[in-house]
Amino acid sequence: xxxxxxxxxxxxxxxxxxxxxxxxxxxxxxxxxxxxxxxxxxxxxxxxxxxxxxxxxxxxxxxxxxxxxxxxxxxxxxxxxxxxxxxxxxxxxxxxxxxxxxxxxxxxxxxxxxxxxxxxxxxxxxxxxxxxxxxxxxxxxxxxxxxxxxxxxxxxxxxxxxxxxxxxxxxxxxxxxxxxxxxxxxxxxxxxxxxxxxxxxxxxxxxxxxxxxxxxxxxxxxxxxxxxxxxxxxxxxxxxxxxxxxxxxxxxxxx
Amino acid sequence: xxxxxxxxxxxxxxxxxxxxxxxxxxxxxxxxxxxxxxxxxxxxxxxxxxxxxxxxxxxxxxxxxxxxxxxxxxxxxxxxxxxxxxxxxxxxxxxxxxxxxxxxxxxxxxxxxxxxxxxxxxxxxxxxxxxxxxxxxxxxxxxxxxxxxxxxxxxxxxxx
Numbered sequence: 001x002x003x004x005x006x007x008x009x010x011x012x013x014x015x016x017x018x019x020x021x022x023x024x025x026x027x028x029x030x031x032x033x034x035x036x037x038x039x040x041x042x043x044x045x046x047x048x049x050x051x052x053x054x055x056x057x058x059x060x061x062x063x064x065x066x067x068x069x070x071x072x073x074x075x076x077x078x079x080x081x082x083x084x085x086x087x088x089x090x091x092x093x094x095x096x097x098x099x100x101x102x103x104x105x106x107x108x109x110x111x112x113x114x115x116x117x118x119x120x121x122x123x124x125x126x127x128x129x130x131x132x133x134x135x136x137x138x139x140x141x142x143x144x145x146x147x148x149x150x151x152x153x154x155x156x157x158x159x160x161x162x163x164x165x166x167x168x169x170x171x172x173x174x175x176x177x178x179x180x181x182x183x184x185x186x187x188x189x190x191x192x193x194x195x196x197x198x199x200x201x202x203x204x205x206x207x208x209x210x211x212x213x214x215x216x217x218x219x220x221x222x223x224x225x226x227x228x229x230x231x232x233x234x235x236x237x238x239x240x241x242x243x244x245x246x247x248x249x250x251x252x253x254x255x
Numbered sequence: 256x257x258x259x260x261x262x263x264x265x266x267x268x269x270x271x272x273x274x275x276x277x278x279x280x281x282x283x284x285x286x287x288x289x290x291x292x293x294x295x296x297x298x299x300x301x302x303x304x305x306x307x308x309x310x311x312x313x314x315x316x317x318x319x320x321x322x323x324x325x326x327x328x329x330x331x332x333x334x335x336x337x338x339x340x341x342x343x344x345x346x347x348x349x350x351x352x353x354x355x356x357x358x359x360x361x362x363x364x365x366x367x368x369x370x371x372x373x374x375x376x377x378x379x380x381x382x383x384x385x386x387x388x389x390x391x392x393x394x395x396x397x398x399x400x401x402x403x404x405x406x407x408x409x410x411x412x413x414x415x
Contacts, residue, residue, distance in 0.1 A: 005381050006277070007313050007389070010270045016309055038269075045269040049286065055264055058290050062297040 004031035013038040060177065060218075068222040074239070121160065121208035121246045122149040122188055140250045142199040148172055148206065149190040152183035155210035155244070159220045160191065165202030165252060167228035169221060170195070172206075181215040197252070203234055204250045209243040258300040264293060267312050274316035278339055278374070279323060288319050295319070310389060317371045335378060342373045345407045369400045376401060 004024050011017040012025050012035055025031040124131040124147040125140060131147060134140060148160055150173075159181055160173040173191055174180055183189070197204055209220055223238040230236065238245055271292050276285035292315045296303070305311045324343035372390055375381040376397075383401075387394045 002382055003380055005375075005379055005385060006274075007310075008385075010273075010313070011309060014266070014270070014309055016307075041273060042269045045272055049268070049272070051261075051264060051268075054268070054286075054290065055261065058260070058264070058293045058297065061290060061294045065294060065298055 004028050004034075006034070009035050009038065064177070064218045064222060067216070067219045068225065071219065071222045071226050071240075074241075118151075118153050119155040119158070119208070119210045119244065119246065120151045120153075121206055121248055122151065123147075123206055123248045123250065124149070126194060134248065134250055136248050138250060139253050140197055140204070141253055142197050144197045145194045146197065146250075147190055147194050149188050150183065150208055151188050152185055152210070155183060156212050157181040157215050158183045158208055158210040159215050159217055160206065160208050161221065161224055162195075162204050162206045163224050163228050163233040164198070164200035164204045165234075166200045167225075167231075167233060168200065169224045169228060171217070171221060174217060177217045177221060179217070181211075181217060183210070197250075201252060203252055205233055206248045206250070207238060208246040209238065209240060210246070211243050215243065256300060256303050256305065258296055258303065260293060260297055263296065263308065263312075267309060268293070270309065271312050271316045274313055275320045278317065278320040278378075280336065284323065285320075288316065288323055291319050291323075292316050314368070314371050314389070317374055318368055321370050321374065339374065339378055342370050342377065342404070345370060345373070345404050369404045372397055373401055373404045377405075 008017065008021050009025060009031055012022055017025070025035055123134040125134050126145040126147055134146070140146070150158060150160065152158065158173065159171075161169060161171045163169050171177065172195065207220075207224065209215065220238065220240055220243070223240050224233070227233050227236050227238060234249065268289060272285055272289040275288035275292075276282065279285050279288060292312060295315065296312075321339075321343040324340055372386050375386045375389065376383065381389070383394050383397050386392075387397045390397065392400075
């Protein structure tokens with residue numbers, strides 16, 4: 001008689017087994033022992049895996065994955081549309097190619113409109129004698145500690161994240177994907193923590209996206225991951241619909 | 256189909272986790288794989304056509320675990336582990352080479368996975384009849400699919 005397989009024992013344990021399967025388990029001391037062990041295994045699993053937490057994680061992962069799929073699909077569509085726009089712009093003599101790492105304007109919306117004294121992302125480098133503002137394209141080194149801040153003029157919600165030269169995405173605000181994106185008003189607001197640059201090469205590019213309404217952080221993170229995956233993190237746009245986008249690119253030099 | 260994910264989780268998560276852990280041999284990895292099984296259920300629920308939930312989830316857990324092994328290429332701890340790893344790395348008969356395609360097969364129209372069949376038969380010791388019943392295939396169909404994969408696993412064994 002062949003050994004009763006684990007799935008059959010699981011079915012008996014779940015109360016889904018046929019009469020023949022139950023009989024097979026009942027006739028095997030080994031199978032009965034394995035069946036009895038499942039109740040205890042269930043209890044251990046329940047004790048170490050809070051169902052609410054697990055389901056929340058599962059939903060968050062599913063949402064993130066669905067968002068990635070949607071972002072990828074949108075970027076794919078925009079990619080074709082963008083390629084067409086580039087052809088037209090070159091034909092009209094209005095587009096000059098530039099390296100992906102060339103600094104872009106520090107305060108621009110993703111549609112290219114200048115934002116003037118509107119919302120802004122501010123990057124300071126902490127030093128012994130105070131703080132130094134890093135502007136778009138400034139150099140920094142691995143180990144430098146940066147202090148990020150924002151001005152929320154005209155924006156009620158925002159997300160701050162960065163992408164490094166390895167394509168790693170770091171969320172700076174809110175603290176987690178599920179956190180509130182509400183911004184504080186009243187001049188420059190510093191985030192509650194500094195950020196130390198690691199040894200990722202070439203650059204760290206910071207993004208600040210804003211909106212009048214709450215923002216889906218997962219969508220912004222997914223857009224950043226997609227941008228990094230395309231190798232465009234040094235110069236491309238997140239292309240998240242209905243969000244204004246501000247970026248500061250800090251170039252990296254090795255120590 | 257509409258999935259009551261809370262009910263599915265409450266009823267089947269321990270089984271799914273046990274299955275993942277048996278293949279992955281790592282508690283943390285098994286938890287992540289278990290989550291991924293339910294993530295895919297949520298993502299693809301509109302396309303799912305499932306008659307027997309436990310059977311479907313057991314196959315899905317096997318498939319997701321093999322997929323993780325395929326990606327991570329871990330160092331096997333023993334002979335059984337080495338066999339699982341070789342199966343994980345073996346191509347499907349209609350391999351499209353992408354993890355997404357791999358998941359599509361198990362979660363959409365339930366195209367039978369040769370890797371899952373091989374794991375059930377060669378690693379778990381199921382009879383061909385048991386595998387055939389579980390996969391809704393004929394015994395000859397299972398035998399035929401396994402023959403191709405066995406040859407590949409043998410090639411991998413010789414190359415190792």
